[in-house]
Each structure stands twice: as C-alpha cells, then as structure tokens.
Amino acid sequence: MQTDKKLSGRVALIAGASSGIGAATALALVEEGASVAIAARRMPRLEALAERIRERGGEVLAIEADVSDEAQAAAMVERAIGDFGRLDMLLCVAGVGVAAPFRNTTTAEYQEMVEVNFLGLLYPIHAALPAMQRQGAGHIVIVSSGTGRYIHPSTVYSGTKHAASAMAESLRREIGRDGIRVTCIEPGAVRTEFTSHMRASVREAVEQRLGDMEQLEAADIAAAILYAVTQPRRVNVNILTLYPTEQA
Numbered sequence: 001m002q003t004d005k006k007l008s009g010r011v012a013l014i015a016g017a018s019s020g021i022g023a024a025t026a027l028a029l030v031e032e033g034a035s036v037a038i039a040a041r042r043m044p045r046l047e048a049l050a051e052r053i054r055e056r057g058g059e060v061l062a063i064e065a066d067v068s069d070e071a072q073a074a075a076m077v078e079r080a081i082g083d084f085g086r087l088d089m090l091l092c093v094a095g096v097g098v099a100a101p102f103r104n105t106t107t108a109e110y111q112e113m114v115e116v117n118f119l120g121l122l123y124p125i126h127a128a129l130p131a132m133q134r135q136g137a138g139h140i141v142i143v144s145s146g147t148g149r150y151i152h153p154s155t156v157y158s159g160t161k162h163a164a165s166a167m168a169e170s171l172r173r174e175i176g177r178d179g180i181r182v183t184c185i186e187p188g189a190v191r192t193e194f195t196s197h198m199r200a201s202v203r204e205a206v207e208q209r210l211g212d213m214e215q216l217e218a219a220d221i222a223a224a225i226l227y228a229v230t231q232p233r234r235v236n237v238n239i240l241t242l243y244p245t246e247q248a
C-alpha cells in the first residue's frame with residue numbers, strides 16, 4: 001500500500017511509555033505510520049494508551065516490563081522483535097528522579113535512580129543491538145535531561161543523566177559505522193506527572209523553584225524525537241536540548 005507517512009513499515013519500542021514523554025512519543029510515531037511496542041510497569045496505563053492507538057488505526061503491542069531488571073528488559077526487547085519481526089527504533093524514556101540536593105536524597109533513592117536511569121538504559125540497548133546490527137540499521141533515542149548537561153540542584157539525578165548523555169555520545173561514535181544512529185534528548189522542565197512521584201518535601205521545593213513558569217509539554221519533546229527519527233539515514237541528530245523559554 002502506498003503511503004506518504006514517514007515511518008510506515010518501521011517498528012519502535014518505547015520503554016517508559018505509560019505516561020508523559022513516552023506516551024506522547026508513542027502517539028507521535030503512530031501518527032507517522034510506525035508500529036509501536038509500548039513498555040513500562042503500569043499495565044493498565046499501557047492498555048489505555050494502546051486502546052487510543054488502535055482507535056487511530058495504529059498497530060501496537062503493550063509489554064509489562066521493569067527496565068532496571070536485566071531479564072525483564074531482555075524479554076521486553078525479544079517480545080517486540082518476536083511480534084513485529086524487526087526493530088528500527090529503541091526509545092529509552094523510562095526515568096525516575098528525586099530532584100534534590102545530595103544531602104536530602106536517601107541511599108535508597110540513589111539506588112533507584114542509578115538502576116532505572118542508567119542500568120535501565122543499558123539493559124534494553126544491550127538486548128536490542130544484535131538485531132539492529134543484523135539489520136544493518138537502527139536508531140536508539142535516549143531521553144536524558146538538561147540536568148545531564150548543565151548543573152541544576154538535583155545532584156544524584158543530575159549524575160545519572162550526565163552518565164546517560166555521555167554514554168549516548170560515546171555509543172554513537174562506537175556504532176555509527178554499523179548504520180545505527182544514536183540521539184540524546186535533553187529536556188528542561190516538562191509538564192508531566194514526573195514530579196508527582198517525588199517525596200512531598202522534594203516535590204514542593206521543585207514546584208516552588210518552577211513557580212508559574214510555563215513548562216514544556218510532553219508533545220514538544222515528542223516532536224523533537226520525531227524530527228530526529230525522520231531524518232534521512234545519513235543524518236544523525238546527536239543531541240537536542242530543549243528548555244522552556246523562561247527557564248534559566
């Protein structure tokens with residue numbers, strides 16, 4: 001069937017798609033014709049998103065997975081490839097954050113941030129690379145953060161995101177010759193449920209810092225991701241940093 005959609009016939013796995021940036025990205029990719037595997041821990045949220053996608057005529061598979069668990073991350077990738085027969089894009093969006101100074105972050109919170117924001121990035125990539133290498137093509141998109149490039153008062157979270165950004169650029173240099181692209185997305189404040197998962201005192205401090213500033217929308221980040229993944233294969237969009245206009 002002839003179609004002018006830019007991602008027709010392409011398959012994307014979005015890890016961390018049950019809300020916010022991941023969910024908006026799934027919808028944006030489907031709009032351009034991609035088939036999507038959507039993954040996260042909250043299955044009811046994924047099912048609701050899958051329903052919206054099907055209503056729009058999109059092809060979708062919901063997968064329950066905790067990306068910080070190596071076996072679950074591997075099974076997630078295997079399931080997506082098994083169902084769709086290929087994997088063109090892996091989008092690593094899953095993340096947690098306690099945007100607090102070092103001394104106001106618990107060791108349990110350090111551990112969760114390192115496990116989800118860093119290991120939760122490495123495990124899916126490790127599992128997806130062989131298929132992309134066999135295809136001689138693929139695109140890995142890593143959602144890091146502005147706090148992975150600049151310094152904001154969120155010490156441990158910032159450390160995990162600096163690791164994500166450094167890893168993205170290093171990986172890009174390593175696998176570009178295999179035809180695999182790597183893009184790092186570094187947003188400033190985005191209006192999602194991200195802060196609602198923080199401890200009350202941390203959440204209140206963050207909300208106070210942000211004040212009445214107009215934040216980015218998840219759809220703004222999805223549009224940036226869509227830009228990166230719809231470029232010709234010779235173009236690797238390395239890093240996109242997007243901040244709210246009013247954010248310092």
Ligand SMILES: NC(=O)c1ccc[n+]([C@@H]2O[C@H](COP(=O)([O-])OP(=O)(O)OC[C@H]3O[C@@H](n4cnc5c(N)ncnc54)[C@H](OP(=O)(O)O)[C@@H]3O)[C@@H](O)[C@H]2O)c1
Pocket residue numbers: 015016017018019020021022039040041042043045065066067068093094095096097116120143144145146186187188189190191192193194195197218
């Ligand atoms: N909002 C911001 O201001 C902002 C700014 C810069 C960067 N970011 C980054 O953007 C990404 C998306 O955040 P968001 O703003 O869209 O927040 P969000 O709505 O809270 O989304 C976070 C997503 O990550 C998933 N997730 C968390 N832990 C997971 C795990 N162990 N395994 C699988 N999935 C997991 C969540 O799903 P489940 O809970 O269902 O598993 C959810 O789908 C994160 O990496 C975040 O660090 C956000």
